[in-house]
Amino acid sequence: MKTNTTLGVLFFALTITATITSCGSGEKKEETNADTLATTTEIPADQPAGSTESFKDFDWSTVPQSNAEIGAFPFLTAPSGFIITDKGRSNESKTGYSEMKDFNKLIMFTGASFYNAEGKVAKLVFKMKEREGDWNQYSFDSSVDKYMQSIDAKLLGKLKVTQAQKEFLNKEDDMSIYNHIVGDPYNDPVRMYALNHSKGKIMFQVYSNSASGEVGVVELAAFEQTIKAPTxxxxxxxxxxxxxxxxxxxxxxxxxxxxxxxxxxxxxxxxxxxxxxxxxxxxxxxxxxxxxxxxxxxxxxxxxxxxxxxxxxxxxxxxxxxxxxxxxxxxxxxxxxxxxxxxxxxxxxxxx
The missing domain is CATH 3.30.1330.60 (OmpA-like domain)
Known part of the structure; x- marks a missing residue:
């Protein structure tokens, strides 16, 4: 009888100790998880954070100034083995771009919001040179992205348009995305770059898929009103x-x-x-x-x-x-x- 009583007291004590230890361990685990989340909630450049359906001014102070050699507008040429096509998308362009407008805009995605980049805009459509074989997406992407790095252009984010973003951007004009973002951002991401150059502020959109590649370039400039009210x-x-x-x-x-x-x-x-x-x-x-x-x-x-x-x-x-x-x-x-x-x-x- 005495032995049973002693064993019962010992079992009760062990149970209490295990319970206390378990509670303490749970609290510590919650603290550890909170610390981990605090350091891993930064959103990658190609992953929009929550709701991004807004336009905001772009903070150019976040982009270091570059003095790299970039040449004349549109500031890049075709990689070896590729050509920039003319507006008809067949022959090689003689101007260095496929389309150009003196004043237009690109809708840039900064990773958290959108920004209307207005100024001189060009669109460059790329294809392989004759006898170079099928489209080489890896070579195109490597060439363009390494060039962006070489001129100190900053990758802002990658945009693959969500349904919410589509409704937001096209709410007043259902052609807004088509007209102001290159490629097919509904199915493949478009890479967005900013170049804070000593010659001026420049932004790029870069798109590719398994069949084609496109680049949008905007040299930022304020709109100059040339229309005067007649008397x-x-x-x-x-x-x-x-x-x-x-x-x-x-x-x-x-x-x-x-x-x-x-x-x-x-x-x-x-x-x-x-x-x-x-x-x-x-x-x-x-x-x-x-x-x-x-x-x-x-x-x-x-x-x-x-x-x-x-x-x-x-x-x-x-x-x-x-x-x-x-x-x-x-x-x-x-x-x-x-x-x-x-x-x-x-x-x-x-x-x-």
């Missing part, structure tokens, strides 16, 4: 000399509602009509070639009617006015650059 006096001079006045009126993007600067132009048109009681005009709206023909025709018509309604509501007889829209049917110049597209987005006051 009633100048409109009258243009109509007398040419039979019409060509106006660039600021409407809201893809709408027929006016921006404040656009309203100032309409005030000048009103002054023109009030100061020349015998003048009759046709208000003709025109667009660039972005978007479908039917959409552009309706948009240009709606904008012309916005002007007509403004004039009639301010005392100008409707008998002196007509309004029509022609979309992109009558361009002033080829729609081959942002500057030329801006010229084609216009309203003409044609004397009748």
């Amino acid at each position: 009633a006096v100048q409109m009258k001079k243009d109509i007398d000399a040419n039979g019409k006045a060509i106006l660039n009126i600021n409407f809201d993007i893809d709408k027929s509602t006016l921006q404040p600067e656009g309203q100032k132009v309409l005030d000048e048109i009103l002054s023109l009509m009030k100061g020349n009681a015998d003048l009759k005009i046709a208000i003709e709206g025109h667009t660039d070639n972005a978007g479908s023909g039917d959409h552009n025709k309706k948009l240009s018509t709606d904008r012309a009617n916005t002007i007509l309604k403004f004039l009639t509501s301010n005392g100008i007889s409707a008998s002196r006015l007509t309004a029509a829209g022609f979309g992109a049917e009558r361009p002033l110049v080829a729609n081959d650059s942002e500057a030329n597209m801006a010229k084609n987005r216009r309203v003409e006051l044609v004397k009748e």
